[in-house]
Amino acid sequence: MTAGLIAGIGLTLAFVGFYAWAQDKGWTIKWWQWTLLILASGLLLLGVGALGTSLAEGTAAAGWLLFGMAALVAVVMGFAALRPVRAS
Amino acid sequence: MADSKVSRRDFIKGLGAAGAVASVAAVFTEASAAAKAPSAYAGWENRRGTEYFDRSRFEVAKPESYQVVGTLKRRDTRVYDSRARLGGHQRGEDAVTKYDAGDPFWADYYAKNPADGDGLPQPDTDRMLRDEWYPPQQAIVEAGAERRTEFATTGEGFLAAAWSIAYQDFSYPRPSSPPEEADWEEVSTVRGEFKSPELASKFIKGIAANFGATLCRITEAQPAWFYANGLRGVEEDVAIGDEFEIRPWWKYAIVVTRPMEFDALGADPNFGNSYSGYNPSTYVATHVARSIKALGYPSRVEAPMAGYEMFVVPFAVDAGFGELARTCNCVSPDMGGNFRQSVVLTNLPLAMDKPINAGVADFCKKCKICSEYCWTGSISMDDEPNWEEAGVLRWDVNGFTCSMGWNQVSGGDSYPENAPGGGLRGCRACISVCPWYRRTNWLHNSVRSFVANDPTGLADDFSLQFERAVYERRDPSLWLAPEMKGVHDEPDWLRTADFIKSFSDTPLGEA
Numbered sequence: 186m187t188a189g190l191i192a193g194i195g196l197t198l199a200f201v202g203f204y205a206w207a208q209d210k211g212w213t214i215k216w217w218q219w220t221l222l223i224l225a226s227g228l229l230l231l232g233v234g235a236l237g238t239s240l241a242e243g244t245a246a247a248g249w250l251l252f253g254m255a256a257l258v259a260v261v262m263g264f265a266a267l268r269p270v271r272a273s
Numbered sequence: 274m275a276d277s278k279v280s281r282r283d284f285i286k287g288l289g290a291a292g293a294v295a296s297v298a299a300v301f302t303e304a305s306a307a308a309k310a311p312s313a314y315a316g317w318e319n320r321r322g323t324e325y326f327d328r329s330r331f332e333v334a335k336p337e338s339y340q341v342v343g344t345l346k347r348r349d350t351r352v353y354d355s356r357a358r359l360g361g362h363q364r365g366e367d368a369v370t371k372y373d374a375g376d377p378f379w380a381d382y383y384a385k386n387p388a389d390g391d392g393l394p395q396p397d398t399d400r401m402l403r404d405e406w407y408p409p410q411q412a413i414v415e416a417g418a419e420r421r422t423e424f425a426t427t428g429e430g431f432l433a434a435a436w437s438i439a440y441q442d443f444s445y446p447r448p449s450s451p452p453e454e455a456d457w458e459e460v461s462t463v464r465g466e467f468k469s470p471e472l473a474s475k476f477i478k479g480i481a482a483n484f485g486a487t488l489c490r491i492t493e494a495q496p497a498w499f500y501a502n503g504l505r506g507v508e509e510d511v512a513i514g515d516e517f518e519i520r521p522w523w524k525y526a527i528v529v530t531r532p533m534e535f536d537a538l539g540a541d542p543n544f545g546n547s548y549s550g551y552n553p554s555t556y557v558a559t560h561v562a563r564s565i566k567a568l569g570y571p572s573r574v575e576a577p578m579a580g581y582e583m584f585v586v587p588f589a590v591d592a593g594f595g596e597l598a599r600t601c602n603c604v605s606p607d608m609g610g611n612f613r614q615s616v617v618l619t620n621l622p623l624a625m626d627k628p629i630n631a632g633v634a635d636f637c638k639k640c641k642i643c644s645e646y647c648w649t650g651s652i653s654m655d656d657e658p659n660w661e662e663a664g665v666l667r668w669d670v671n672g673f674t675c676s677m678g679w680n681q682v683s684g685g686d687s688y689p690e691n692a693p694g695g696g697l698r699g700c701r702a703c704i705s706v707c708p709w710y711r712r713t714n715w716l717h718n719s720v721r722s723f724v725a726n727d728p729t730g731l732a733d734d735f736s737l738q739f740e741r742a743v744y745e746r747r748d749p750s751l752w753l754a755p756e757m758k759g760v761h762d763e764p765d766w767l768r769t770a771d772f773i774k775s776f777s778d779t780p781l782g783e784a
Contacts, residue, residue: 188303195296202289205282230300237304238716243761247743 196226212270221266229259307714315713316487316532316608325718326607328593331725332627338596338634339587343664345497347516348584352382353663355402355673362403369399381513402673410649414680417754421683424543424757427776430683431769433537433544437698440548445555445579448506452520455506456571456618464569470624477527477561477623484560485553486529487612488605490592490626494519494526494618497664498587505580517582522571522620528585528592529557530612533701535712537767538611540759542682542700542752544767550613551577558615565619576615587665589614593626596633600643600652600703601670606631606721609709631725633709636733637668642740643703646760648749649678652703681753702752705760708740 200223207214214222232255239248279287311317351357358368372379383396424430448455467473474491481489501516511517531553537545555576562572575581590597594614595605604610606629644652653660653668660669682699704710711717724732751758765771 188299191299192296192303195292195294195299198292199289199296202286202292205285205289209282230296233297234300234304235716237301238308238714241305241308242712244744246745247739250739250743 192230196230199226207270212267214270218266218270221262225259225262225266228255228262232256232259304715307716308712310714313712313714314532314535315611315710316530317713325713326605326631326721328606328626328629328631331606331629331631332593333630334627336590336597336628337630338590338598339658340666341664342661342666345664347497347499347501348663349501349513350503352386352513355399355671357672358399359403359407359673362407367399367403369396369403372396378513385514406674407677410674410677410681413753414677417681420754420757424754425683428757429763429769430543430757431776432772433540433546433763433767433769436537436767437546437548440546440552441698443552443578445559445574445576447579448573450506452504452506452573456520456522456573458566459563460566460571461569467622470622473621474624477565477621480564481527481529481557481561484557485531486557486561487531487608488594489527489529489557489561490594491623492526492528492588492592492625492628494523495587495591498591499583500581504582523573523618524620525618525623525625526588526592527558527561527617527619527623528588528594528614529561529617530554530589530594530608530614531557532608532612533704535611536764538701538710539705539761540763540767541705542678542702542759543757544683544759544763545701545705546698547577547613547701548698550611554613554615555579558617562617562619565617565621568621570619570621572621573618574615575618577613579615583616585614585616588616591628593629596628596630597667598633598707599637599641599668600707601667602704604633604637604707604709606633606709606725607713609707609711610704611710632727632733635730636708636724636737639730639733640708640737640740642706642708642746646706646746646749647675647678647703648752649674649681651675651678683757700752702749702760706746708737708744 203222204214232252235251235255236248239245239251307313352368361367362370368379368382372383379396386395388394425434450458467476477491478489496519499519502511504510504517507517531550533545533547533550537549539545555574555578558574558576559579562574565572575583575585586597586601586603589595589603594612595603595608598604598610600610602610603612603614605612638656641654644650644654649671651671651674653670655668658666658668660667679699682702709721711720720736724736727733746760747758750756752760
């Protein structure tokens with residue numbers, strides 16, 4: 186519960202900060218790009234969770250693989266979301 | 274007041290970066306805690322009405338993990354498999370030795386059963402197992418005997434043995450008179466009539482949970498799952514081919530369970546024990562049965578530490594604990610095979626639960642990890658269940674070779690008197706290597722739900738590939754003496770070298 190609250194508030198702040206940073210760069214981020222970014226960050230957090238659980242269970246290999254897969258997909262999604270704005 | 278060097282905009286950006294870090298840290302910390310929480314130990318989250326795995330969504334009208342393909346037949350524990358028949362072979366007390374000596378009981382048995390379940394001729398198959406298969410296997414037992422004794426008495430298994438024997442050396446009441454007396458003993462003269470069978474079931478499940486059951490479900494007392502022989506409390510057993518009478522008050526079967534100690538089970542075949550499940554499940558059943566008698570109804574306990582007149586596994590399957598798996602034990606979606614069940618028989622009118630199909634048996638068809646890791650080759654490698662016994666089609670497990678495996682790891686030896694080694698009983702490795710044996714946290718619950726809800730079988734394939742790729746299991750060659758390792762490492766609290774400084778002779782009787 187507490188962790189969920191912290192993660193939720195933290196993520197909200199992260200997106201506010203990112204929005205400020207993107208505005209400074211002159212980027213215009215559309216709704217579908219926001220959606221992709223939110224999904225990517227959620228996936229990344231899932232990967233972090235899988236890593237944390239697996240390390241604590243003593244199944245590190247599974248955790249690193251899950252985290253790696255989640256991070257890879259999240260990064261690809263992030264690039265896919267931001268590539269159009271960077272190009273414009 | 275001096276102007277701040279950090280603009281409001283930069284502050285928001287910095288706060289955003291801090292928020293991102295906080296999110297990651299919070300998720301990581303919570304996820305780590307989820308792996309270690311007491312409720313993460315399979316089965317322990319199951320309390321009255323709070324099972325995380327909602328079985329109701331998977332309930333079916335009749336069990337789908339085994340098929341009834343003929344006339345169901347009650348089995349005689351003296352004859353039903355080679356393990357039973359060949360017991361006592363070292364002392365010349367096995368079936369085929371007695372048969373060769375002209376014993377009329379076994380002459381009658383072999384005459385009525387000229388072939389075993391594989392269609393192999395009897396008694397020749399029993400002779401082959403005794404004379405050809407057994408000696409080299411027994412040689413492995415004997416070669417490791419000294420090391421196993423050292424392991425449990427002054428070696429790395431010392432603490433595990435001391436813990437285990439505390440579970441094992443405990444007595445529960447057993448029927449000492451016929452059911453007409455034992456089942457009715459102490460039954461209250463005042464009978465409480467429940468308003469409905471549903472409410473009676475709710476009360477009984479509450480009692481079971483109160484005494485520590487992690488799961489309690491109710492099914493019909495199917496006569497075919499009772500043994501044909503061995504009724505407790507009577508002096509003479511039935512003749513071969515005969516069956517003891519199923520008593521009319523054995524109408525409902527209340528199945529209760531407790532898991533075995535999770536981490537020690539993971540370090541099987543050398544560090545765990547069945548008694549951490551046997552003892553508590555017997556405890557629960559004994560108390561539930563006593564409570565039923567106080568309600569004014571007869572009851573009878575069928576439990577590991579009080580004795581059985583039945584195979585309890587099919588009752589667990591029928592009650593919807595899980596499904597009949599490749600190992601021929603009941604594997605549940607939430608606990609895997611990590612539980613030991615007991616049964617209470619009664620005629621208290623109860624609402625019955627249904628069996629489930631949560632994809633466990635279908636997963637077993639593809640998995641076979643237990644078969645691959647069983648070094649005695651006791652578990653079938655066949656894709657589909659193809660072993661017919663007593664009217665039931667299931668996978669085959671060879672009880673004789675399996676029990677030999679128990680003797681080759683940390684069980685079955687004669688340990689020195691009053692040394693704790695007797696508390697260790699191998700092996701349960703088929704349970705600890707099973708992919709369904711996982712903690713109950715968000716990560717594994719997601720996979721369970723994924724597999725249970727996918728009708729295409731793709732989830733089975735994906736999760737099985739992942740299972741094989743990343744979840745490590747120690748090779749079986751390291752389970753036997755002299756290494757005597759577990760499938761996984763033993764838990765911290767069972768590491769003898771971390772706790773015990775030295776060993777010495779106990780000054781018995783001295784201060």
